[in-house]
Amino acid sequence: MTEIFGYPLPVILGQLMLGLVNGSFYAMLSLGLAVIFGLLGVVNFAHGAFYMLGAYAAYVGLDSLGINYWFALVLAPLVVGALGIVLERLLLRHLYKLDPLYGLLLTFGLALIAEGVMRDRFGSSGQSYPVPDALQGVFNLGFMILPIYRAWVIVASLAICFTTWFVIERTRLGSTLRAATENPKLVQAFGINVPIIVMLTYGAGVALAALAGVLSAPVIQVNPLMGSSLVIVVFAVVVIGGMGSIFGAIVSGLVLGMVEGLTKVVYPEASNVVVFLIMAIVLFWRPAGLFGKE
């Protein structure tokens, strides 16, 4: 059997594949963070909470209203995105002129409130969300068994990431967005309503987090604290990719997922710190991140 550094090739391939699944979640979440930071300059600490709320929106939809997974994929991001818009209008927009620290503190507080409310309502052990019927079963890849649902996560996440990147970097809407952040006054002079654009951008970033939440609901226990442990890693991913760089967020999300996967074989105890170690090294050599502009 072929071996790489003493590990059989199928093991390495299997772990890379699983890393890609986890990396897909990192990519989707860090993408939303990067969009919000890049266009609004807000460090959105509530991102993990919106991810959790997305998963709960899917759970409540199925449990109380009978809304299936496929509808939840559309509805949950809309509902949570709308909540994000309300929060942006009522609270966040007053802080744009202040130090970014204020936005960070506000969103951190909102995250704690959201977690507290959900824990009070649903308890800390969480709820189970079934894998949709159409995606049950497994693929036998030869070197590993891959559940169909996890393959779907990779495909869906790549499609979402590519679409977002395309809209922002390659369309007229995207160029307006970018222009509005560079020079809001000038763009406003062209008759474009900048506050509305900013509001919708925040809503879209939040909706992306909620969508990741729905995608993750069938693979993990839906739990009020599910976002808080993940969001810290995702922040590290964004920092490594370069704050505000959309392409950087996607690529570093996927790559770090795979690096983490390999760590789980070589030295599992370190698998929850390897991302931070890489962050420290990257910051040392390239303070703006791998794809960030100095």
Next chain:
Amino acid sequence: MKYFSKTAVGLALAAAFAAPVAFGAGNEVVIGDIDDMAGLYSDVTGQGAAEAAKMAIADFGGKVLGKKVVFRSADHQNKPDIGASKFREWADQDGVNMVLGGSNTGVSIAMAKVALAKKVPFIAIGAAGASLTNQDCTPYTVHYAYDTTALANGTASTIIKNGGKSWFFLTADYAFGTQLRDAATKVVLANGGKSLGEVRVPLSASDFSSFLLQAQGSGAQVLGLANAGGDFMNSLKAAQEFGITKTMKPAALLAFISDIHSLGLKTAQGLILTTGWYWDLNADTRAWSKRYFAVMKKEPTMNQAAYYSATMHYLKAVKAAGTTDPDKVMAQMKKTHVNDFFAKDGYVRADGLMVHPHYVMQVKAPAESKYPWDYYKVLKVMSGEEAYGPITGMCQFAPK
């Protein structure tokens, strides 16, 4: 000068008002509860446990030795330093008479050290680590409900007798996980089985599939899950998703009824686990659980029931001893047996362990479950002695 005198008057007033606030000063008996109130273990013990302790105080009459019994609780956030400093603060400033400590072995070990320094009886309920009555024991610690030794003796020995000889462990990488793995490994080896290795998983990992594939690669027959709460649930779910449960039998070394409830019987069916108590054992357990359910809208876990039993046992000991003196109350608690809905003929032995029967359970299939929360069937009843084994001699206050 005027400013100074105002300040001085203010300080004097503040001091005058502050003094009577320090409670427990002779006219009250203070019971404290330090637990994970909001984190990953809060469903297992948490608010429900505090509620159970309050039920016990109310049932006792709210007074002992003519003094009002006061209950207060605090959140240790799963941080040993917070748990220990809260305990110290209560002991120094509020004259706390007894402290109940909830989930998390790491925090309970830190709190036991304060119990020893401050001479305050400390009842650990929810922390699994058997070290609390071995190398980390104190004359003031009582370990109630269950421990890693009892869990391993119940679950591991049952599975190995059913043919699961070779084991691979998924271990939560902290004090609790390693103690549970050690206890289970000991039972496996003693029964002629073998351990093929382990993978140590960081607490609250977001994905378990990588670790599970390594377990599967070992070729072992049994997947020993030496973890708890969300980690236990997520690892079991992933094991099913990846088809690992088809070739390996999962062993839930610590699972609470709240975990089974949230996993659902479809996922959890067939699991073998050990518990120190179950709500549906007999008429007494059902009667108490009915009262608990009316308040919390959930059936109690073994820890929550133990909070009631332990609080009652303490109050009875204070009454019988006629004092809250820690040494006399500890002696009284070790002298009297526990006979209530939680335990029949339970007793606190010299090392502080509350010895009582344990139950090896199998989770029912959805079709076997006849009413809400009907989750377990009893495979085996173990006597307290069988569950916990003899005193090990590792506790310096309790020779072999």
